Amino acid sequence: MEQLQQLRRYLSVGHHIPGRLRLRCRNPIVFQMIKREENQLNELLAQHPSIESYRLNLTTQSILITYDAEILPFELVEQLFCDDFDTVLNTGQSLLQRSLAAQ
Known part of the structure; x- marks a missing residue:
């Protein structure tokens, strides 16, 4: 997540x-x-079980x-891309844990 925060x-x-x-x-x-x-x-995206695929587009960057x-x-x-990262990270981890536990 630190890498995502930097990017x-x-x-x-x-x-x-x-x-x-996109x-x-x-x-x-x-x-x-x-x-x-x-x-x-x-490696970063593979760590998250919800990511299915990604594609880089050089033309549109x-x-x-x-x-x-x-x-x-x-x-x-x-x-994640609009709000304060720390707040989103804490909320997101909580939501993710709950949604994975429900499966």
């Missing part, structure tokens, strides 16, 4: 429907770094993430 300031939500999120990178240099370190991005909206609530994903 978060360079990303904005381009499009979001439940289960599908993040736009505000800085072309940062996007190139993400592309170069794609293995680390892979965006990341398309598909996720299981039943595990990761739409509202939490919205908050």
Whole structure:
């Protein structure tokens, strides 16, 4: 999560429907770094059981993430890129634990 917090300031939500999120990178240099370190991005996203896939788009400098909206609530994903990170992280961990426990 620390890595996500560091990247978060360079990303904005381009499009979001439940289960599908497009993040736009505000800085072309940062996007190139993400592309170069794609293995680390892979590891970061693989840690979360709700992430189904992702794709980097060099033309639009965006990341398309598909996720299981039943595990990761739409509202939490919205908050993750709009609200204070620490608040979202604490709330998100609590919601995630409850949703995984319910399965």
